[in-house]
Amino acid sequence: MSGSDSQLVEIYTAPFSPMALLLIYTRRNRSSRLSTVVTHFILLGISNTDSLQTILFITFLAFYLCTLLGNLLILLAILVDPRLHTPMYFFLCNLSMLDISFSSISTPKFLANLWAKSRTISLGGCMSQVFFWNFLGSTECLLYTVMAYDRYVAICHPLRYLLIMNRRVCALLAAGTWITSSFHTTILTSLTFTLPYCGSNVVDYFFCDIFPVVKLACADTYIIETVTFTNTGMVPMICFLLILASYIRIIYSVLKMNSAEGRRKAASTCASHLAVTTVFFGPCALVYTQPQLSKVQVTPVQIFSKVVTPMLNPAIYTLRNKEMKAALRKLRGGQMPAR
Template sequence: MGNRSLLNEFILLGIPQTEGLETVLLIIFSFIYLFTLLGNLLIFTAIISSSTLHTPMYFFLGLLSIFDMLFPSVTCPKMLIYLSGLSRAISYKGCAAQLFFYHLLGSTEGCLYSVMAYDRYVAICHPLRYMLIMKPGLCVGLVMVALLVGCLQATTLTSFTFHLTYCGPNQVDHFFCDIPAILPLACTDSSLAKRVGSINVGLLALVLLFSVCVSYAHIGIAILRIRSAEGRRKAFSTCSAHLTAILCAYGPVIIIYLQRTPNPLLGAVVQILNNIVSPMLNSLIYSLRNKEVKRSLERVFQIAVFSVQE
């Protein structure tokens, strides 16, 4: 890719219309990023340490917590560096790597949401056959397919974006390297890359969202057939956290990549919600609304306190 560009680096301009607020934003985003890492690490530790949580549902939840630690780590550290007053520059290869891993992790996590919806569908609509259907081999296979989709998506988008020649302006009007912010800097025609980016990201998001809707349509019908109110409440409680996380994840993606005229400020705000806030909310959603995770976390804290006292 380097032979096709005369630029060695890009300059990240950051979040539009926030001049003079760098210190405030640094404190806020540092807290959110740290809370995200610690919250998801605690969930992962709780799942690993409790044998009662070694089921397909919590296997996928543990993977989601890993992705929720990795996904903001693609963009947040660099943003915190320039908010602290250090360099805003990012190398050409660093920019390409940031775009690649952003779409790799984002697409894989989107696929994981669909897999988790299918898992809930099997658990509620076919409870007696749940462990027979959701065998370890199938769970691992579904995760591998999600990773493959994410890798293909990221490779395609990165190749089309950085196959272009960049020889003029190098100021990226965004806080990280993403397709809508990078393509306007190209010295050659970028219309094909724009179409590929919009179609690929938009289509994948819509297909995955449709698969989630199909799973939850069947789940909704099954819940309505449950006669007892307590049974309906328990069935709904197992799905409500997942549905909340999906709304936080898919909304920003569809808004950004399907808008005809990019709006830098709107794009930055939505991306912050998607990149930083949503992974933090997932740790809160799944820990506060899941009794098994809360009990496991309490045991982890008790063991930690006992170890300190010893």
């Protein structure tokens, strides 16, 4: 056995790490990568909607504009109102930036394709969609977990809340969600595009995601599909369990409160976060607990999760939030809040 073969055996027998997988794919596909001829992909879009392109264009454009307007208003209201410079609203700013970014990954390209009746996307554009789709999805999942921890500290340790959730801690928690997700997604995207693409370039979906793209590879995709499904399923599962643990502790603390007013305020504080978390994790649970779902069934779920949900989040956080509604009213009236 040669030295290189021995090294490859060591990689196969090493712990199942992303770096080992990347090395496996690099070695396995080194020769076939030279035959890669795909320079662009064709997005088939949403099935059975060829006669509805005008309606789809108007609908998606309306969703996109509402998402931008709603989240930009929340960002502006929080930035100009000093009373909203608290940990909860700091994380809400991060969520609004994520929602704006999320809706901007595929919607503008989808709208451009509908308008120009062209379905092509460059290889670089497809790689960008794969990376940012998974990066922002993972970041949002982790951010909901951080926000649940923030609510836990606020309700279970109210006297030490500002001490525990100080600016440094909030900044580290927020930065941690973005950095962790970028590392996680870089590995998955590298594994996906290390594969050779030398045959069909037709993506049977309305945007580039890992699973529709790897099906076009001219190589064995079992490992990458297994690792991707496991990773993209484990991240929401772990986050959901951590959020559940936080709320079990919150419920326990609320039930111990003697004041009905205290219980009402605690419930109101958590209502918005619970609502957006349910809207986010509901589609995830449906997709990953029902892997046999067809493309026709998965597409509406993905559209709701990644197009409709970013539009709903601003409404959810303002409908029951008196402070946010007051800040928006003052912003609309051109009045700057007193410092």
